[in-house]
Amino acid sequence: MSAGPQEAHAAAKPQPIIELRDAGVYFHLHRRSKINLRQAILRRQWISQHEVLWALRHVTFELYDGQVLGMIGPNGAGKSTLCLVLSQILQPDEGQVTVRGKVSQLVSLGTGFNSDLSGRANVRLCAAYLGIPRKEVDARIDEIIAFSELGDFIDEPMRHYSSGMRARLGFAVASSLDPEILILDEVFSVGDARFRRKSVRRIEAMMARCRLIAVVSHSSELLRRIATHCLWLEGGHLLRFGKAAEVLDEYDEAMGGTVDPDLEPDPA
Amino acid sequence: MTSTFANLVARRDLLWEITLSELRSSAQETRFGWLWWMIDPMVTMMIYWVVVVGIFGRGGQYAPYPIFILCALLSFKHFSGSTNASCKLLRRRGGLIKSVPFPTVVLPLSVVLSEFAFFLFGTLALLGAAWLWGRPITAALTQLPALMAAQLLFVTGVNLGIAAVGALVRDLSGFMSHFMRIFFYMCPTLYGVDMVAERFTKGALFQGSALAELVPTLYMLNPLAILFTGYRDAIFYGRFLEPQHWAVLTLESTAVFLVGYRIFLYFDRRVIKFL
Numbered sequence: 001m002s003a004g005p006q007e008a009h010a011a012a013k014p015q016p017i018i019e020l021r022d023a024g025v026y027f028h029l030h031r032r033s034k035i036n037l038r039q040a041i042l043r044r045q046w047i048s049q050h051e052v053l054w055a056l057r058h059v060t061f062e063l064y065d066g067q068v069l070g071m072i073g074p075n076g077a078g079k080s081t082l083c084l085v086l087s088q089i090l091q092p093d094e095g096q097v098t099v100r101g102k103v104s105q106l107v108s109l110g111t112g113f114n115s116d117l118s119g120r121a122n123v124r125l126c127a128a129y130l131g132i133p134r135k136e137v138d139a140r141i142d143e144i145i146a147f148s149e150l151g152d153f154i155d156e157p158m159r160h161y162s163s164g165m166r167a168r169l170g171f172a173v174a175s176s177l178d179p180e181i182l183i184l185d186e187v188f189s190v191g192d193a194r195f196r197r198k199s200v201r202r203i204e205a206m207m208a209r210c211r212l213i214a215v216v217s218h219s220s221e222l223l224r225r226i227a228t229h230c231l232w233l234e235g236g237h238l239l240r241f242g243k244a245a246e247v248l249d250e251y252d253e254a255m256g257g258t259v260d261p262d263l264e265p266d267p268a
Numbered sequence: 269m270t271s272t273f274a275n276l277v278a279r280r281d282l283l284w285e286i287t288l289s290e291l292r293s294s295a296q297e298t299r300f301g302w303l304w305w306m307i308d309p310m311v312t313m314m315i316y317w318v319v320v321v322g323i324f325g326r327g328g329q330y331a332p333y334p335i336f337i338l339c340a341l342l343s344f345k346h347f348s349g350s351t352n353a354s355c356k357l358l359r360r361r362g363g364l365i366k367s368v369p370f371p372t373v374v375l376p377l378s379v380v381l382s383e384f385a386f387f388l389f390g391t392l393a394l395l396g397a398a399w400l401w402g403r404p405i406t407a408a409l410t411q412l413p414a415l416m417a418a419q420l421l422f423v424t425g426v427n428l429g430i431a432a433v434g435a436l437v438r439d440l441s442g443f444m445s446h447f448m449r450i451f452f453y454m455c456p457t458l459y460g461v462d463m464v465a466e467r468f469t470k471g472a473l474f475q476g477s478a479l480a481e482l483v484p485t486l487y488m489l490n491p492l493a494i495l496f497t498g499y500r501d502a503i504f505y506g507r508f509l510e511p512q513h514w515a516v517l518t519l520e521s522t523a524v525f526l527v528g529y530r531i532f533l534y535f536d537r538r539v540i541k542f543l
Contacts, residue, residue: 027541084540088269089369091537103369111363116293128285129368157297 015100016062017181017212018086022095024057025081055081059095059238061231068207069214070227070244072251077233079216083185086214101211104130104179106203108190109170115159119150119169122158126173140176147202148172149195164191175202182210186217220248271373271536279371286378291385305389309345313338316458330460332401338394339503340457340496346387347423347492348448350380354427355434355441362543372539373532376431380424388416398503406506415498415509422491422521425528432535436542455492460500488513491520 029051056078063069071079084090085097087105109126117125123144127137145154148169158166167190190199207213207226217223223230223244230247232240240247269275276283295302317334320327330336354376358365365372391412399405434440456464465484487493494517498509 084366087369089366090540091270105367107367109368111361112368114289114293116296117289121289121292125285125289128279128282129364129370131279131282131370134281 014064016064016098017100018061018063018214019098020059020061020085020095021097023059023085023092023097024054024094025078025085025090026052026054026057026093029053054236056085056092056233056236057094059233061238061241063212063214063229065211067212067229068227069212070223070230070248071214071216071233072218072220072223072230072248073233073239076235078236079233080185081236082233083183083214083216086181087183099181101180103181103183104177105183105185106174106177106206107185108167109174110166113158113166113170116157118156119148119154119158119161120145123169123173126170127176130174130177132177144172144176147176147198167191168195171199175199175206177206178209180210181212182207182214184213184215220252224248269369269371271371271533275371276373276377279374282370283374283377283381286374287381287385290378290382294382294386302389305386306393308386309338309342309390310393312341312345316341320458332403335394335398335401335403336460336500336504337458338390338397339499340455342387342390342394343419343495343499344452344455344457344492345390346383346419347426348452349386350376350383350423350427351430352441352444352448353379353383354431355444357431358435358539359438359543365540365543372536373428376427376532377424380420380427384420384423394503403504404506408502408506408508411498411502411509414514415495415502418491418517418521419495421525422495425521425523425525428525428528428532432532432539435539436535451492455490456496461488461493461497489516489520491517491524494520 059082071082073079081090083105085092086099087103088097088099091097109129112126112129113122114125120141123141124134124137128134132140148154148165148171150165150169153161153165158169161169171190184203190196213226215223215227227244227248229242230240230244230251231238232247232251240250269279294304298304300307313334316337321333327333327336357375357379358372361372361375395409430440430444461484464487468480468483488497494509494513497513498517501507501509
């Protein structure tokens, strides 16, 4: 999905950085009718029918330089699928997606670790998965290790790490990326309260360097604060797309309240 | 990120890092470390030596028998070890594939390459043992790089196909161990190809019929049969593999590689939905 040749003469109007045209992604459901041998012979129905679920359909929007997109919607609305499409992990089954720039999603790298190897070796491995060139890794590795606060543990095999230590190292690597377009699926913070504050500051610094940010969140509080635009997904369809405040007002009204359940004061 | 050749070249660092970490982790935290790379084929060789020579009293025409079977065992282990690992590979790495964009083709490739490193290591040991056992050092040894290249091409092709299909069809890994066992005996690992020809032309099977001539020819269409014969010609007998076998081997391993890569590319975009 790189830039096409037809762009040259469109210089007058600013180019959208992300452009979705009628994009759709479907998944096969494995809920299928059981076929037994007798039926297969009598009805000549050999191949079982898959049910198709459109996780996204007819999604069209454009985003420009400097915008921050908030993505809201109930569970299963297609937000994470949209993140996969934006980060070009998943290609759409219909329609077109154009992304101009280096995209990265801030992910937990837990599954990328090799438990037999030291934390240091795993930093290199995970950085390679993320596409950070080896020279840059060499230059940044001390900073990454310092941020993870693992100390001498960095040269221990990772199977001796606690889950918090794994998460901290994963975050330290993932957040050392320098993307032009940053995707955050749910607000992302790890470790204890102090490390959490530190990681939020790091995400904010990362966001400040980006040209475009897309954030998934259930908290309209947060999105009101940081997003310029919002899209509201429901059942794979784009219900609303526009200025953050307008979309969020409508969304809050539909959901019946603006209070974040996490922030709601305890009745006791 | 699709697994096109251009993307693979762009992310060659990743292929290198994964392969290296596989190799490192295989030696880490074990008492014998990298010696395991040698212990595995040696133990297998010893078992067959005891069974075939010690108990059955066969293999006399292939003395020294350990060298004779190691020429094939190492190569077969490269094939079976990587193919077994590739079956479940994409599913095991599903979490990563769904969160980080990278050309997934590096995963099966790194398996093939790290197993190939074990193979190289074993081959060095084999060459040492062959020399100690008084096998001649001849110009025939110069065939080794070409044989290894053909092997790498063939094993890579098979693995790309298996990795993609294995991600979609869960039953595949169940079949694979049985298939590998059957295939092991179908290949000339424990016996030489001369024995196949002998059984069919002089033996009771199909005597005098057209099949008696045809079967040995068909048998040699198996690229592994040619490879094993090649390694034996180079290391054990000190002679050159016949030109028609070189031709068939080159053709087949290239074809298998291209088909395997096509299969992988075809399923590449779909696989993620099944993980």
